[in-house]
Amino acid sequence: MNPELVLPILIPLTAGALSLAFWRSVRLQRMLAVIATGLLLGSGVWLMRSTIEQGFLVAEMGSWPAPFSIVLVSDMLGAIMIVLTGIIGLAIAIYSLASTPRGHEKFGYYPLMHLLLAGVAGAFLTGDIFNLFVWFEVMLLASFALLTLGGERAQMEGAIKYVTLNLFSSAIFLSAVGLLYGMVGTLNMADIAQKLNSVEDPGMVTVVSLMFMMSFGIKAAAFPLFFWLPASYHTPQVAVSALFAGLLTKVGVYALYRVFTLIFTQDVAYTHTILLWAAALTMLTGVLGAAAQFEFRRILSFHIVSQIGYMLLGLALFTPLALIGGVFYIMHHIIVKTNLFLVSGITYRLLGSYELKDLGGVYRQRPYLALLFLIPALSLAGIPPLSGFFAKFIVVRASLEASEYVITAIALLVGLLTLYSMIKIWAEVFWKKVPEHVADVSRLNGDVKDKHNWAYYVPVVGLAMCTLIIGLYGQPVYVLAETAANQLMNPQLYIEAVLGGQSK
Amino acid sequence: METMMAYVVGVLFAAGIYMMLRRSIVKLVIGLIILSNAANLLIFVVSGLTRGAPPLIPDGANEVVGAVADPLPQALILTAIVIAFSVLAFAVVLIRRAYEVVGTDDLDKMKDTDT
Numbered sequence: 001m002n003p004e005l006v007l008p009i010l011i012p013l014t015a016g017a018l019s020l021a022f023w024r025s026v027r028l029q030r031m032l033a034v035i036a037t038g039l040l041l042g043s044g045v046w047l048m049r050s051t052i053e054q055g056f057l058v059a060e061m062g063s064w065p066a067p068f069s070i071v072l073v074s075d076m077l078g079a080i081m082i083v084l085t086g087i088i089g090l091a092i093a094i095y096s097l098a099s100t101p102r103g104h105e106k107f108g109y110y111p112l113m114h115l116l117l118a119g120v121a122g123a124f125l126t127g128d129i130f131n132l133f134v135w136f137e138v139m140l141l142a143s144f145a146l147l148t149l150g151g152e153r154a155q156m157e158g159a160i161k162y163v164t165l166n167l168f169s170s171a172i173f174l175s176a177v178g179l180l181y182g183m184v185g186t187l188n189m190a191d192i193a194q195k196l197n198s199v200e201d202p203g204m205v206t207v208v209s210l211m212f213m214m215s216f217g218i219k220a221a222a223f224p225l226f227f228w229l230p231a232s233y234h235t236p237q238v239a240v241s242a243l244f245a246g247l248l249t250k251v252g253v254y255a256l257y258r259v260f261t262l263i264f265t266q267d268v269a270y271t272h273t274i275l276l277w278a279a280a281l282t283m284l285t286g287v288l289g290a291a292a293q294f295e296f297r298r299i300l301s302f303h304i305v306s307q308i309g310y311m312l313l314g315l316a317l318f319t320p321l322a323l324i325g326g327v328f329y330i331m332h333h334i335i336v337k338t339n340l341f342l343v344s345g346i347t348y349r350l351l352g353s354y355e356l357k358d359l360g361g362v363y364r365q366r367p368y369l370a371l372l373f374l375i376p377a378l379s380l381a382g383i384p385p386l387s388g389f390f391a392k393f394i395v396v397r398a399s400l401e402a403s404e405y406v407i408t409a410i411a412l413l414v415g416l417l418t419l420y421s422m423i424k425i426w427a428e429v430f431w432k433k434v435p436e437h438v439a440d441v442s443r444l445n446g447d448v449k450d451k452h453n454w455a456y457y458v459p460v461v462g463l464a465m466c467t468l469i470i471g472l473y474g475q476p477v478y479v480l481a482e483t484a485a486n487q488l489m490n491p492q493l494y495i496e497a498v499l500g501g502q503s504k
Numbered sequence: 505m506e507t508m509m510a511y512v513v514g515v516l517f518a519a520g521i522y523m524m525l526r527r528s529i530v531k532l533v534i535g536l537i538i539l540s541n542a543a544n545l546l547i548f549v550v551s552g553l554t555r556g557a558p559p560l561i562p563d564g565a566n567e568v569v570g571a572v573a574d575p576l577p578q579a580l581i582l583t584a585i586v587i588a589f590s591v592l593a594f595a596v597v598l599i600r601r602a603y604e605v606v607g608t609d610d611l612d613k614m615k616d617t618d619t
Contacts, residue, residue: 130580137587144594148601156602157614160529163595167536168524170591174543174584181577182550231617 004050005059005072007043008082008121011036012089016114026102029110033093036114040121041086044079051079052483056497058127066499067191073127073498076484077327081124081254084334087466088246089117091338091459096239098455099345104149104237112149116142116243123251127498129180130187132255133173136219140166143248146240147232158232165228169218176211183208190498193263193491202266209264209271216259220252222312223281226305230289233304234297234354238345241297245304246338250330253311257326260315261488262495268318275316280410283309287417296344296354296429299421300337303380306414307333310395313411317402323485324478325394331477332379332387332470339376339463343369346456347429356428358437363430370430372457375464377426379471381419387470390478509549516542529599529609536595540588544581551577
């Protein structure tokens with residue numbers, strides 16, 4: 001039994017419970033948030049180290065042998081995601097110290113954040129398809145409450161769309177799990193993967209796989225199922241937006257990676273072609289939507305959609321190189337997108353608006369902040385030597401090797417359009433003069449000095465450093481992604497690791 | 505029996521989706537409830553209906569004897585019901601608050617956050 005495998009789930013759960021116990025003391029909750037997310041990151045790194053050393057970590061709950069018990073499994077992909085969860089959790093916890101309004105903190109902001117992280121970590125580590133559903137729901141319930149915290153009109157409207165679409169997706173997921181159980185009589189993912197190959201009705205397997213694709217596609221905001229995302233992600237306060245943008249959609253992508261490399265590899269020609277076109281259209285619609293927007297966080301929200309397309313592209317091509325690219329892209333994007341949202345929060349605090357036409361002149365006042373925006377923005381657009389360049393490069397190269405020239409062209413075009421909308425933000429927010437109709441210029445000139453001012457900048461600088469490190473020292477990260485992709489390409493390894501424990 | 509249940513599941517799904525497509529948020533939530541019940545019933549049906557065979561081991565025996573029902577789908581449904589219940593509780597509070605804040609229950613009038 002490896003404790004590091006359970007800790008990423010236990011730490012946020014315990015922290016959530018403790019935060020609830022300290023309901024009256026916001027100070028204790030704040031301290032606990034930073035400590036617990038720091039511990040989460042630590043346990044993630046520990047998990048990563050053990051996973052590198054031992055390949056797969058498997059823990060069987062309740063000491064029952066594998067197909068009967070609920071298992072927690074950590075392979076390279078899972079470990080990478082857990083580390084990223086820790087990084088984002090810590091960044092958000094620190095940022096929240098400064099940015100979260102008092103009222104939100106009093107209404108359970110920190111417990112909800114911990115429970116969200118617990119749900120995300122559980123989804124990354126579980127090896128049981130029904131438990132995946134349960135962790136999804138844990139995560140969703142926490143996210144529903146976080147999204148509506150504050151109760152403004154826009155939040156309510158966004159939340160109704162978000163809640164409806166996610167519940168619909170959960171219903172499809174549950175039905176698909178039921179049908180799968182009816183076919184193979186097991187819920188352990190490794191066991192399902194093994195038994196699905198001998199199912200007498202392969203058409204039914206494809207139908208179920210498409211149900212999973214739809215359900216996870218909604219959660220990942222893939223074309224044509226993404227409309228809830230730009231309608232809701234920009235409505236909550238900025239730390240919540242950043243947390244959602246970094247982690248939540250990526251859980252859907254992770255689930256797609258897990259299910260479509262491990263379980264549904266019978267009819268790759270059919271399912272992965274659908275994924276391929278979904279990926280292409282996701283990239284294109286997302287970036288075109290962003291080009292039409294003039295609100296900071298809406299642009300960023302649409303860019304989540306378009307970047308999801310690249311990750312799906314990595315999965316859809318289904319070659320080792322493409323999977324490396326996809327995993328690399330996930331790593332890069334979680335960090336960069338969270339960072340961009342956090343920067344948008346800082347400019348909002350300085351100028352009191354997210355509308356591009358009301359913003360301006362930040363470069364003159366805060367040149368370092370402008371630099372901190374440029375790092376993730378250019379990384380998102382794929383400018384070398386930042387992390388996004390390598391991520392895009394690997395995916396594009398993989399699609400060239402697979403002779404999918406149309407897709408390659410789309411991916412490159414989307415890269416250009418991404419650069420366009422990042423430059424639009426740069427020009428409007430940082431470069432142009434403060435517009436004349438903005439009365440309260442003094443807010444920018446006078447130093448806005450609340451307490452915890454540093455808490456705004458520490459996470460932004462930290463995440464920018466991560467981007468730079470992934471860009472400049474890409475090789476070790478590439479090796480991690482390569483190991484993850486190798487494990488994904490050989491589901492037999494996973495199956496043996498999980499079910500081989502029977503003889504113990 | 506199973507054929508009939510299959511039709512019931514199909515009708516429930518259709519009804520749930522139809523309700524979700526209506527404009528009122530109350531009907532939307534009713535649609536979601538029907539949908540989650542349809543999914544639960546689906547699990548129940550696809551895992552095989554067994555009549556009059558409880559999933560129990562006789563006293564003193566180590567193994568099942570004769571026909572038994574599979575207890576796992578029932579555990580799944582039980583979990584799903586609990587989750588659906590909590591989600592429903594949240595959704596009801598949400599639509600009430602939304603109605604108070606937005607002042608309408610017409611989904612077509614909630615377009616502020618759309619693009």
